[in-house]
Amino acid sequence: MRFTAASALAMASTVSGHALMYGVWVNGVDQGDGQRLYIRSPPNNSPVKDLASPDIVCGPNGANPAPAFVEAAAGDTLSFEWYHNTRDDDIIDGSHLGPIITYIAQYTDGDGTGPIWTKIAEDGWDGSRWAVDKIKANNGLQDFDLPADLAPGQYLIRQEIIAHHESEVSFEANPARGAQFYPSCVQVEITSGGSSVPDQSFDFNTGYTYADPGIVFNVYTFDGGEYLIPGPEVWTGGNASPAPEEPEVPSSTVPVAPAPTPAPGDDDDTAPEPVFSTVLPSTTLVTVTTSLAQEPSSAPTPPAECRRRRRRRSTQSKKAKKARRSTERVVRRVGRAQF
Ligand SMILES: [Cu+2]
Numbered sequence: 001m002r003f004t005a006a007s008a009l010a011m012a013s014t015v016s017g018h019a020l021m022y023g024v025w026v027n028g029v030d031q032g033d034g035q036r037l038y039i040r041s042p043p044n045n046s047p048v049k050d051l052a053s054p055d056i057v058c059g060p061n062g063a064n065p066a067p068a069f070v071e072a073a074a075g076d077t078l079s080f081e082w083y084h085n086t087r088d089d090d091i092i093d094g095s096h097l098g099p100i101i102t103y104i105a106q107y108t109d110g111d112g113t114g115p116i117w118t119k120i121a122e123d124g125w126d127g128s129r130w131a132v133d134k135i136k137a138n139n140g141l142q143d144f145d146l147p148a149d150l151a152p153g154q155y156l157i158r159q160e161i162i163a164h165h166e167s168e169v170s171f172e173a174n175p176a177r178g179a180q181f182y183p184s185c186v187q188v189e190i191t192s193g194g195s196s197v198p199d200q201s202f203d204f205n206t207g208y209t210y211a212d213p214g215i216v217f218n219v220y221t222f223d224g225g226e227y228l229i230p231g232p233e234v235w236t237g238g239n240a241s242p243a244p245e246e247p248e249v250p251s252s253t254v255p256v257a258p259a260p261t262p263a264p265g266d267d268d269d270t271a272p273e274p275v276f277s278t279v280l281p282s283t284t285l286v287t288v289t290t291s292l293a294q295e296p297s298s299a300p301t302p303p304a305e306c307r308r309r310r311r312r313r314s315t316q317s318k319k320a321k322k323a324r325r326s327t328e329r330v331v332r333r334v335g336r337a338q339f
Contacts, residue, residue: 017093018045018084019161021184024070025079025141031070038068040185045084047163047180049171051208051215054113058158058185063111066187074150074193080159080186082140091140092132096163096180097219099124099229100131100142104198107154112185113205117158118198118235120147124214125227132161147237149194158185162230168218170210179215196237207231 020041023034035041042059055062072078080102084090102121105112121144123131135142142159163180171178210216214230 017096017163017165018047018180019082019092019096019182020045020084021159021186022081022083022087022140024186024188025081026070026072027077028079034066034070034186036066038066038070038187040064040066040187042184045182047182049175049178049180051171051210052205054111054205055183056181056208057112057183057204058156059183062183062185065109069154069187069189071189071191072146073191074146074152075148076146077143078146078157078188079141079143080184082135082142082161082182088139091136092161092163094133094136095165096161097130097132098162098164098167098179099214099227100135100159100161101229101231102142102144102157102159103202103231104150105156105158106198107156107187112156112158113203115201115203115206117202117204118200119202119232120144120157120198120235122229122231122234124229125222125224127224132163135161146190146193147196147198147235149196149237150190151195151197152190152193155188155190156185157188158183160184162215164217164219167216168220170216172210179217198235199237200232200235202232 021034021039023039024031031038040058040061042061048055048059050056081087082091084092100123101119103117104120105116105118108116123134123142125131131142161182163182165180166177167179169177208215208230212228212230214228217227
């Protein structure tokens, strides 16, 4: 488009709420700025809304491989870090309520279109907060665990924020509105793991539709009940049984249940929503938020790292070993550079 004063104004106002991915943490260790290095970063923080577009998969720059990969092992905890205009700012406008969903695919140099994706994590509405509320309170970090039995190799991991502030109508019916997708594809090399290969064959251009109640969704009239996260169920191929790796978890730590447990009584329709696994981390995060209140948004990296470490204390013993191991992990140049 031609750049005019009018379009500059339009952009200045519309850019205000959006989000971009900055980088990746592996077991609590910052892997550094990954933009255009190991992330196929879009040119700006604007959303994608057209479900028929290849951009819905990895964004407008999704067909251009980045020069590097982040290294991790199966079972590692990854944190994808988002921001609004500068790192550690307000992350995303508070109006942009919605879920954060994470998918994986075998690595491709292509744009990610086609039936290649498998959902490995999702975070929607937990009965009181949206996933977006939580990353805003968590310095932009969205945590998820890699499947414990994931096979080694190169992958794309796609995480998206879906913002619902204009999604009471579909983009198809009104291109001025519609759900806003912020997809970001990270190049990851799994250096060690098991033998499970993700196999859901999900295709965003056909699997996400405007008939999906989790896509065309009115967040303003939402009754606070159940929100149906778009896409397939989370793949459990690598996690069918819990990994037998935690002899050192203190008894005060609440064990992570493999699945929500049915409420014992099941006799009261007005009872709170089922407790999802996301509730535990969110309680931890609230504490941290208050202690962060006066941190300047331009704080240098070391304090930021301290803050994040504190947040993880509940799982510290479990993660400590891994964190040490991953300290030496660096982004490694792999394969052909494509410039
Ligand atoms: Cu926005």
